[in-house]
Amino acid sequence: MLGEHGDSEIASWSTANIGGTPIKSYCKECKNENCPGQIVLKEIFESTKEAVYQIIQKKGSTCFGIGLAVARIIEVIAGNQHSVLTVLTVHNKFDKMENIPFSAPSVVGSKGIEKILPLNISEEEHDKLANSAEIIERAINEIKNSI
Numbered sequence: 166m167l168g169e170h171g172d173s174e175i176a177s178w179s180t181a182n183i184g185g186t187p188i189k190s191y192c193k194e195c196k197n198e199n200c201p202g203q204i205v206l207k208e209i210f211e212s213t214k215e216a217v218y219q220i221i222q223k224k225g226s227t228c229f230g231i232g233l234a235v236a237r238i239i240e241v242i243a244g245n246q247h248s249v250l251t252v253l254t255v256h257n258k259f260d261k262m263e264n265i266p267f268s269a270p271s272v273v274g275s276k277g278i279e280k281i282l283p284l285n286i287s288e289e290e291h292d293k294l295a296n297s298a299e300i301i302e303r304a305i306n307e308i309k310n311s312i
Contacts, residue, residue, distance in 0.1 A: 166213065166251065166268070167251070167267065167268055167269055167284070167286075167290075167294055167297070168267045168268060168293075168294050168297030168298065168301075169267060169268075169297045169298075169300055169301050170253075170268065171217075172214070173293075173296060173297035173300045174214060174268075174297060175290055175293040175294055175297060176206070176209070176210040176213070177284070177286050177290055178206055178290070179285070179286050179287040179290055180284075180285055180286060188206070189206075192205065192206070237250070238250060238252065238273065241273045241274070242273060242274065242275055242277065243275075245274045245275035246273070246274065247272055247273070247274045247279065248272070248273055248274075249270050249271070249272055249273075249282065250270070250271060250273050251268050251269065251270050251271070252268060252269075252271050252273060252278065253266050253267060253268045254266060254269070254271060254278050254281065256269065256281065258281070259284065259294075259298075260291075260295075261295040261298070262294065262295055262298040265298040265299075265301055265302045265305075266301065266305075267294070267297060267298050267301055269281055269282070269284060270282040270284075
């Protein structure tokens with residue numbers, strides 16, 4: 166998942182894989198009669214995006230999930246693990262998304278984010294990610310203007 170953590174987040178299906186096989190190729194070749202490919206991918210994306218609302222409805226907040234994610238990030242930094250995590254940072258190298266913070270795969274070590282990995286996403290995904298970044302930028306500007 167890339168972009169905003171919310172309604173405008175996107176699934177990067179063009180980079181997703183199963184055992185190194187692109188997921189879209191896997192779905193075409195899986196020979197499973199019950200695997201309708203694009204329909205399954207859309208269902209996975211929607212259920213992931215909507216999960217937050219179910220968690221809030223049942224538990225009142227998402228604090229435990231956030232706490233677990235923060236603990237993992239701290240573990241990676243403290244252990245200098247150089248792990249790839251999808252974390253939020255301000256970007257300056259993605260077209261139409263310069264200086265806007267959003268989540269993207271990055272190498273994290275003792276110095277924090279050590280490298281932002283290239284996003285080899287489709288043009289459609291890039292446009293959706295740029296839209297998500299615009300939503301984030303508008304929210305930031307609203308906060309700045311209200312101070």
